[in-house]
Amino acid sequence: MTLQDQITEIGRKARAASRELAKLSADAKNAALRGIADALVERAPAIIEANASDLERAEKNGLSKAMLDRLRLSKERITAMAEGIRSVAELDDPVGKTIDRWTRPNGLQINKVRTPIGVIGIIYESRPNVTSDAAVLCLKTGNAVILRGGSEAINSNLAIAEAMQAGGSAHGLPADAVQLIPTTDRDAVRLMAEMDRYIDLIVPRGGHQLIETVVSHARMPVIKHYHGVCHVYVDQDADLDMATEITINGKVQRPGVCNAVETLLVHRAVAQLFLEKAGAELIAKGVEIRGDEATRAILNGKSQPATEEDWTAEYLDLIISVKVVDDLAEAIEHIEKYGSHHSDAIVTADTAAAEQFLNEVDSATVYWNASTRFTDGGEFGFGAEIGISTDKLHARGPMGLDELTTYKYVIRGDGQIRK
Structure with missing residues (x-):
C-alpha cells in the first residue's frame, strides 16, 4: 500500500x-x-x-x-x-x-x-x-x-x-x-x-x-x-518585586513552551532599578540576556548585544531579549511590530495605562499584573486545549x-x- x-x-x-x-x-x-x-x-x-x-x-x-x-x-x-x-x-x-x-x-x-x-x-x-x-x-x-x-x-x-x-x-x-x-x-x-x-x-x-x-x-x-513571541512590559508605575517575579516565572519556569516570555520591555524611568534586580536574578538562573544599548549599559557587560533578529526570536530556551523604552506607546508599538499576537503582559499600578495596553495590544491573550504562562487551556478552566490559536477566525487563544x-x-x- x-x-x-x-x-x-x-x-x-x-x-x-x-x-x-x-x-x-x-x-x-x-x-x-x-x-x-x-x-x-x-x-x-x-x-x-x-x-x-x-x-x-x-x-x-x-x-x-x-x-x-x-x-x-x-x-x-x-x-x-x-x-x-x-x-x-x-x-x-x-x-x-x-x-x-x-x-x-x-x-x-x-x-x-x-x-x-x-x-x-x-x-x-x-x-x-x-x-x-x-x-x-x-x-x-x-x-x-x-x-x-x-x-x-x-x-x-x-x-x-x-x-x-x-x-x-x-x-x-x-x-x-x-x-x-x-x-x-x-x-x-x-x-x-x-x-x-x-x-x-x-x-x-x-x-x-x-x-x-x-x-x-x-x-x-x-x-x-503559531510561534509565541511573548512580551512583558514593566511600566514606570510597576511594583518592581512583582515585575521581577512575573518576568522570572515567564522566562524560567518552562522556557521551551509557546507562552514563555521572549522579550522584556522596561520603561526608562525604572530601567536602572529594575534591570539591576531582575537582570541579576535572570543571570543567576542561567538566562542569557540580549539587550539594547541602554540595557547593556545598566548591566555593565553582563549581557550580549541584541540584533534585529532577536526582537522576533522565539528562543524556547533560557535566552531573553531586553529593550528600554521611553513610554507605554513605544512598548505597544514594539509589540505590534515584532510580536506574534500570542500573549503579552503589562506590569503596572496605573489603571489607565493597563487599560490602554489591554485595549491596544492586538494579541490573543493580554495580561495585567500576571504571567503569560497562564495562556493554557487547563489554566483557563478548559480542562485541556488543542493549542493556542494566533488566528482571529474561527478560534483565538486557547x-x-x-x-x-x-x-x-x-x-x-x-x-x-x-x-
Missing part, C-alpha cells in the same frame, strides 16, 4: 467514525474518556519505555535541553495527562446546546445549535502529551481525530494512541475515532492537508516551516497555532471545547411556505 493509499484509508475510517461519534450521548462520551484515562495510567510503563527510545535518539541528534523537556514523559506527567482527561469528562458537553433561538412573525422557530465539526486533523511537534490532550477534546465534542506527531516523538505517540484506542473502544467509542499517522515520512503532512474529502479542519502546531507547509497545501480551513464545534440552524414550523 502506498503512503497516499494509507493516509486515504485513515481518512475514510475517520469519516465513518465521526458519524458514529455524533450519535453518542454526553454520558457515553464521558465514560469513554474515563476509560482512556485509566488505560494511560495502566500502560504508563510501556509508554515511558517507548519515550525513553525517543529521548535517546533526540539526545544523539543534539536537541536542546528545553526541547528534551518538552519530549520527556514520566509517571507523574502521564498521571497529569490522565487527570486532564478526567477533568475534560467533567466539563459540560457543548454539543447540542442552543446558542440562540427566536421566533419569526410567521411562526417559524429558529434555533442555532452547536454540532461537531466532523473530522479534525492535528499536526504537531515534540510534545507527546498533545496526543492525548488534543484527541480527548475532539472526542468530547463528537469529532474523530487524525493525529500526526513529530518524528522525534513517534514511539511515544504510538504508545499513547494505542492506549487511547484500547481504553476508548472498551467503553463504546468507534475503533477509528482516534488514529495516529504511523510514519515519519514528511509527505504525510502534505497528503493530510490535501485530503479535504475526509478532513474538515486541520490544526498545525509547531514551527514556521511546518505551518507554512500546511497552509500552502491545505484544501480545508486551517487554524494556525482552543477548548466550544472552539471544536460548529453550528447549524434548526427550524421548526407548522406548514409555513414563502410567499
